[in-house]
Amino acid sequence: MEYTELIRIRESVRNYDPDRSVPSEVMSKILDAGRLALSACNYQPWKFLVISSSEMLKKVRNCYKREWLNNAPHILVIIGFKDQAWTRGYDGYNSLETDIAIAMTHIILAATNEGVGTCWIAAYDPAQLREALKLDENQVIYSITPLGYPKAGYKKSLIKNRKPLEEVVKFL
Numbered sequence: 001m002e003y004t005e006l007i008r009i010r011e012s013v014r015n016y017d018p019d020r021s022v023p024s025e026v027m028s029k030i031l032d033a034g035r036l037a038l039s040a041c042n043y044q045p046w047k048f049l050v051i052s053s054s055e056m057l058k059k060v061r062n063c064y065k066r067e068w069l070n071n072a073p074h075i076l077v078i079i080g081f082k083d084q085a086w087t088r089g090y091d092g093y094n095s096l097e098t099d100i101a102i103a104m105t106h107i108i109l110a111a112t113n114e115g116v117g118t119c120w121i122a123a124y125d126p127a128q129l130r131e132a133l134k135l136d137e138n139q140v141i142y143s144i145t146p147l148g149y150p151k152a153g154y155k156k157s158l159i160k161n162r163k164p165l166e167e168v169v170k171f172l
């Protein structure tokens, strides 16, 4: 798909077909877009967890209780490793959250390109999710997304409710 079109049609999908899993070759393409993402110093401080088993899906859905999430056949969690991310010498700024946000964005756009729906989710219970995934101290999560095909009849909104360009851009 042409890039400007991809950006225009990407939207948060909250209506999934529970009976349609993402085929492994499509899933690989989507995940590979995350693998190819840029990161500070190219440290790639991440791991992509694709959750598809009913046992694990139940645990993760419990951390963000929304009816619509129950229909998503997969949930992707990006785990970041604190000790693998770049730290700026001047002030200790650590790039982990930024690196992971970029990888997640690559994945979301690649999924859109494959007709697979996503929805960036951050409002889960983080302590519960850490417990469900048995993360250690060094591992963090900033976002998760369902991956799945929108239900038959799902209509894209195609309305971008965004601030006008003049409001968000300044030329100096």
Ligand SMILES: Cc1cc2nc3c(=O)[nH]c(=O)nc-3n(C[C@H](O)[C@H](O)[C@H](O)COP(=O)(O)O)c2cc1C
Pocket (backbone or CB within 6 Å): 010, 011, 012, 013, 119, 120, 121, 122, 123, 124
């Ligand atoms: C950092 C971040 C956190 C978000 N958290 C949630 C969330 O917890 N639940 C949800 O349904 N959508 C969440 N969203 C999706 C936004 O609500 C959505 O991207 C925004 O309203 C614009 O709509 P669009 O994605 O359809 O263009 C989140 C998006 C971002 C970038």
